[in-house]
Amino acid sequence: MSTITTLPTPDFTFDADAPGACVAGVRPYRMGAYRLDSEQESGKFVVHNYGHGGAGITLSWGCADKVKQIVQTFLATSPETEVAVLGAGVMGMTAATRLLELGLNVTIFSDRDPIDTTSFRAGGQWAVSIIETAGKEDELKGIIKTAYNTFKDGIGKGWGVFERPNFSIKETPGLELVLELVPGLLPPRQDVNPMPFQGHNMPGFEYQTLLVEPPTFIRRLKADLDTKQVPFVNRRFTSKADVLGSLTQKIIINCTGLGAMDLWNDSDVIPVKGQLAMLNPQLNLQYLYGRNGQIFPRTDHVVIGGTVEKNVNNETPSKAKCKQLVHDIAAAFGVVVPAAPVKLPKWHIDHPGNERLVDPRLSIR
Template identity: 60%
Template sequence: MATPNLPTPDFAFDPNQPGACIAGVRPYRNGSYRLDAETISQSFIVHNYGHGGAGITLSFGCAAKVRDIVRDHLAASRGVTEAAVLGAGVMGLTAATLLLDLGLKVTVYSDRAPLETTSAKAGGQWAVSVVEFAGKERELTDIIKSAYRAFKDRIGQGFGVFERPNYTATRAHNLDIVLQLAPGLIPPRQPLQRLPFAHHTKPGFVYQTLLIEPPVLLARLKADLDQRGVSFVSKRFVNRSDILAGVPQPIVVNCTGLGSMTLWSDTKMMPIKGQLALLRPQPELQYLYGQNGYLFPRSDHVVIGGTFEPGVNDETPDKAVCQGLVDHIASLFGKAPAKPLPDIHIHNPVHAPIVNPAIPEV
């Protein structure tokens, strides 16, 4: 019996429409993300950054680690009642949320509102994408488990979290890592004789994962923090000294992402630009799709992405690149002529360290 096809997307797209093309810059850190603490002068600094393309995926798990680090510090301190969080992306907002569990008064400092951050420009699949973790396998396993369960608990609660199958033409390394590190957390991938779409004849795979809609998630986290009395201060810092002088709270959680490249002089940090094409919403599409790029149907848009520009710190989208992404995915469904992929290709699939082309190799 033939496998019935799932609905085909409508690929109508005008890159000249306002908001049709967007670009963000992933905060990639070579070697591994940073999740540790140090004391500078009178400030206890917790660093939580460098998660590449997996910030949303790992957010609640990393926030739980931050909470535990701060809890241990409070046990050895007296009279500390306030904490600051630097950054209003998903890492900052989730860290602030869980710090409230410790009874602290929390202030968030950021030069961007949550919906203006890099987190708001993510596709939204729950997968360990473009983040290094050499030597941190055990810690990352804990983070993955904690984060996944936190998101599962928020399904149907207004956080923009949904269970979705992801159909892929090849094995998805960013989900295979989850299967390897945390067996049983998500169902095993299933091989398919063919992907269940029009004009697809070759074998593939299906994974069961989550879709997280970043604009919904960030807005809900912000609203909850507002309701719980968290203060948001619009402030731009220029270096570490500026932070130490301008933040009076004795505990500072650094979730500045790519900003840490400058603020904390972290030479391991590197920007990786990614671009997205946003199609009209199509609620009949209840799946994720990947083949040298990805298609994620969300309630606000059908998102097509997968580009990867190491060393490029520029949030200006390229309309031709976005159109090329749409044309490529449309051609796989028989809705456009087959064309070569844009030069800016899908991200590094095997989590090998990525070379910054702006820095000559020695």
């Protein structure tokens, strides 16, 4: 007789009014494919590294390595020592980290602190999701391989990376792409029947992938660059002419994400808003899960996400949408979301059971 092990059910208690409970960010999605190439203009060598949609964290180290190769090839005929990296998100900071390995003096220019970027708001699933890759399949093989192996090497070393099973009711396109392009990189996908969760008597799939926690990863990238004395300059560029005309560095790495839409007049870049509900951390949950949305149990929060709003360019979270996210995914476990804990007024907490005497509304003069 086979015994089916049921994995722990998340505690779906959610208070949408709590500070930081609802988060929204805008993915830098590029129609056709992400941009990773170089051009020369007005005496500058510009490397573009933007448009990674919902996969920027995932692909970051692989793209950074590619940026390094492009710059290294340029340096072979045009020796330079200074480089300007535009953007302090994951693309800018991983590229800067790799460029230091070439002995270059790197300066990062950004109009946001790393903890205010889209990168900091990402969920953290290692999967090539919500991105177009047309014609980039060969390049992507190398990028995926480098990115995955770099993250995997970072497990247990303070980068916020964990290896986790990822359960999904349907095939997950962002992981299927990896299995297809780089066979053998991830362990093979397993069929599971039934899914090992309360309320799930249907089949599904189990992948083995990584969870990359952006709050830890982004802070670590910044801390390491600080240690290496890389200057972060707060600066907003208004146009391509502003970039090309005002920077003294001849090599410029454009990692401005959604900013490239206006800065480089790239009409292929479009905003794709995503929202996240942040629940209390639950360290007993050691899996990722996808059905009616996605669950990423991180050490700072259990994050529930999965919304995709094309052409919406604002970072204002909707409490209603976040509540719906939690409600929908809880329903998959057959759970009704408990009401948010009742907030007791201070007089009640200080004097439990003695309200009538201390409630300023009830006290008898």
